[in-house]
Each structure stands twice: as structure tokens, then as C-alpha cells.
Amino acid sequence: MPRTDFIAVNEPLLDGNEKKYLAQCIDTGWISSEGPFVQQFEQTLAARVNRKWGIAVCNGTAALDAAIEALGIGPGDEVIMPAFTIISCIGQLIRCGARPVLVDSDARTWNMDVSQIEAKITRRTKAIMVAHMYGLPVDLDPVLEIARRHGLRVLEDAAEMHGQTYKGRPCGSFGDLSTFSFYPNKLVTTGEGGMIVTNDDQLAAACSSLRNLCFQPDRRFVHERLGWNLRMTNLQAAVGVAQLERLDEFAARKRAMGKYYTERLSNIDALQLPLPKTDYADNIYWVYGLVLADQVELDAATAMRKLASLGVGCRPFFYPMHQQPVLQNRGLFEGESYPVAERLYRKGFYIPSGLALTEPQMARVAEAVGEVCG
Numbered sequence: 001m002p003r004t005d006f007i008a009v010n011e012p013l014l015d016g017n018e019k020k021y022l023a024q025c026i027d028t029g030w031i032s033s034e035g036p037f038v039q040q041f042e043q044t045l046a047a048r049v050n051r052k053w054g055i056a057v058c059n060g061t062a063a064l065d066a067a068i069e070a071l072g073i074g075p076g077d078e079v080i081m082p083a084f085t086i087i088s089c090i091g092q093l094i095r096c097g098a099r100p101v102l103v104d105s106d107a108r109t110w111n112m113d114v115s116q117i118e119a120k121i122t123r124r125t126k127a128i129m130v131a132h133m134y135g136l137p138v139d140l141d142p143v144l145e146i147a148r149r150h151g152l153r154v155l156e157d158a159a160e161m162h163g164q165t166y167k168g169r170p171c172g173s174f175g176d177l178s179t180f181s182f183y184p185n186k187l188v189t190t191g192e193g194g195m196i197v198t199n200d201d202q203l204a205a206a207c208s209s210l211r212n213l214c215f216q217p218d219r220r221f222v223h224e225r226l227g228w229n230l231r232m233t234n235l236q237a238a239v240g241v242a243q244l245e246r247l248d249e250f251a252a253r254k255r256a257m258g259k260y261y262t263e264r265l266s267n268i269d270a271l272q273l274p275l276p277k278t279d280y281a282d283n284i285y286w287v288y289g290l291v292l293a294d295q296v297e298l299d300a301a302t303a304m305r306k307l308a309s310l311g312v313g314c315r316p317f318f319y320p321m322h323q324q325p326v327l328q329n330r331g332l333f334e335g336e337s338y339p340v341a342e343r344l345y346r347k348g349f350y351i352p353s354g355l356a357l358t359e360p361q362m363a364r365v366a367e368a369v370g371e372v373c374g
């Protein structure tokens with residue numbers, strides 16, 4: 001018999017103005033990307049992260065794809081990026097013939113170890129891609145300083161970082177181009193969705209054109225460049241506008257959830273919990289990750305299986321780029337090793353962290369984690 005009390009790894013909160021704004025889309029007939037919520041969503045999020053431009057797209061992966069193309073990254077260009085991240089960061093680099101160059105993670109923050117970046121720079125390096133992981137931002141100042149000194153572009157993947165700051169400045173305000181995702185596990189969701197934000201007029205125009213098949217204003221069906229259809233619908237943006245109204249509340253809720261789990265789990269020796277803070281940010285706990293200690297035999301896959309049997313949904317940490325079959329099959333990363341990223345995958349997973357989670361559910365999760373990992 002399937003359990004009815006299973007605690008999902010994520011459930012979004014949609015009890016603000018979402019229904020009201022969706023009804024407006026239906027009532028007015030504005031359901032395509034031409035509708036007014038799209039611009040409102042773009043302008044509100046861009047303003048929130050101190051950016052001039054927001055270009056809404058159909059998901060966070062598409063935002064990265066378009067950003068890479070807009071930056072003019074192409075065959076032979078090298079882009080330095082984390083080994084420990086989602087495949088979305090690397091897809092377009094491979095497709096366009098660029099060469100991803102990986103760096104390992106910091107074992108404490110689970111973010112890119114920025115001290116490894118400079119040694120990877122060559123004549124061909126064009127950009128540094130940072131991707132903030134799970135709740136803490138990458139230590140950005142050293143990245144920006146290296147980029148400035150070497151004349152490199154910075155692409156900031158802030159997919160998971162709505163509402164987070166680095167030294168008081170919003171995540172999403174640091175890259176030449178920065179990107180967000182609005183998948184339902186994010187602090188702000190549109191079902192599926194993404195956005196590129198920037199202050200650069202030319203890059204904004206390029207992203208906007210690439211999103212819309214590179215139609216030309218005067219000769220619509222004559223194309224000088226290949227784009228994609230990455231447009232976000234008015235329906236999605238309507239949900240996004242309603243969600244953004246509550247971003248501060250959502251961020252506070254995530255932080256309270258993180259604090260609760262930390263208090264309940266910090267007595268378990270076998271677990272490394274997320275760092276509550278660094279000297280540049282307080283954790284926003286996009287998801288609440290756990291890393292099992294080396295001295296226990298238990299690995300993440302076994303722990304997740306046991307937790308599922310107790311009615312607790314979990315997700316594994318990302319699988320490192322250099323170990324991905326699809327990339328190894330292309331002859332990439334042969335003989336390369338990134339031990340921290342490898343260990344994070346082997347030992348790391350996250351527990352239910354969605355905004356709709358109740359305190360009794362969190363108590364049950366903590367109890368189950370204690371039973372499996374204690």
C-alpha cells in the first residue's frame with residue numbers, strides 16, 4: 001500500500017495572489033508571452049537585484065544557454081566552472097564547442113573553491129561561471145577581482161538564490177549576466193521559468209533577441225542569427241509576480257526552517273550540516289543538505305532509501321561534471337579528479353525543504369534522520 005503521509009522533498013506555497021492574477025490572464029485572453037505580467041515580472045525582479053534589465057525565459061537552463069550564446073562564447077573558448085553543479089551549466093558550452101574547465105568545491109560551503117580558479121586560466125579563457133549552491137553564495141569578491149585582472153566575463157548562475165545576498169548585495173547582481181530559475185522548488189516559482197538579468201544594454205538586447213528566435217523588427221522572418229523560442233508565458237509570469245510579492249516572507253521562512261533543522265540535527269555526529277553563515281552571507285537554506293561523515297559506512301543512496309521507507313522524500317546532491325557519462329563519452333575530463341565534488345555526491349543529499357512544509361512534518365523528518373543516521 002502506498003503511504004499517504006509521505007513527506008515530499010518539495011511542495012511550493014501558492015496561496016497568495018497567484019489565482020487572482022491567473023484569472024486576470026484568462027479573463028483578458030492574455031496567455032502568451034505578449035501579456036503584461038511578463039514585463040511586470042521582469043521589471044520587478046530586475047529592480048529587486050539592482051539590475052536594469054530582466055529577460056524572462058522558459059526555464060533556468062534556457063537562461064544559461066542564452067547567456068552563454070549572448071556572451072559570444074564559441075568553439076575553443078574556455079570557461080572555468082564548478083565540477084559540482086547541475087548539467088544545465090555545461091550543456092550549451094558543449095553544444096557550442098567551448099571547453100569547460102572545472103574546479104573543485106570547498107568542503108565546508110559546498111561552493112566552488114575560488115582559490116583554484118586562477119591556476120586554470122589560459123590564453124583561451126573567456127569567462128568564469130559561478131553557480132551558488134544550496135543556500136550560500138560563492139565567495140564572489142576574489143572571482144570578480146580575478147576576472148577584472150584577466151579581462152574575463154563573469155556568468156553568475158543564481159538559480160537557487162532568490163532573496164540571498166553577498167556582503168549585503170543581492171545575488172544576481174554580480175555577473176555580466178546573471179540567471180535565475182523558477183522551478184517549483186525555488187523560493188519564487190512560475191511552474192517552469194527562468195530569467196537573465198544584466199545592466200548591459202547590448203547583452204540585454206542579445207538575450208532578448210535570442211529568446212525570440214532572433215526575429216528582426218523590420219524584416220520579421222529574415223534571420224541574421226539563430227535563436228531559440230525560450231519565451232515565458234503571461235500565465236507563468238502572473239504566478240511569478242504573485243510569488244515575488246512574498247519573497248521576503250519566503251526567505252525568512254526558509255531561514256527559520258534551516259534553524260529548526262539545525263537545532264534538531266546538530267547532535268548527530270555522523271552528519272555535516274549546512275554552515276549557518278560565512279563572513280559574507282547568512283545561509284538561506286534553499287534546500288537543507290546533509291553530508292554523511294567518512295567514518296560511517298552509510299552512503300547517501302542508502303540513507304535516502306531508508307528515509308523513503310520511513311515516508312521522507314530526499315534528493316541526492318549533484319553528480320560531478322567530470323563523472324557524467326554523457327561528457328566522458330565525448331572524451332572530456334579524462335583522468336581528472338575533483339575529490340570534494342566526488343565525496344559530496346557520494347555522501348550528500350537533502351531532506352524535505354519546500355515552503356509548504358509544516359513544523360510537525362519537519363519534526364517527523366528530523367526524527368527519521370536521527371533514526372537512519374544517528
Ligand SMILES: Cc1ncc(COP(=O)(O)O)c(C=O)c1O
Nearest residue numbers: 059060061086088131159181183
Ligand atoms: C544551480 C542551478 N542552475 C540551473 C538550474 C536549472 O534550472 P531549471 O530547472 O529551471 O532549468 C538549476 C535547477 O535547479 C540549478 O539548481
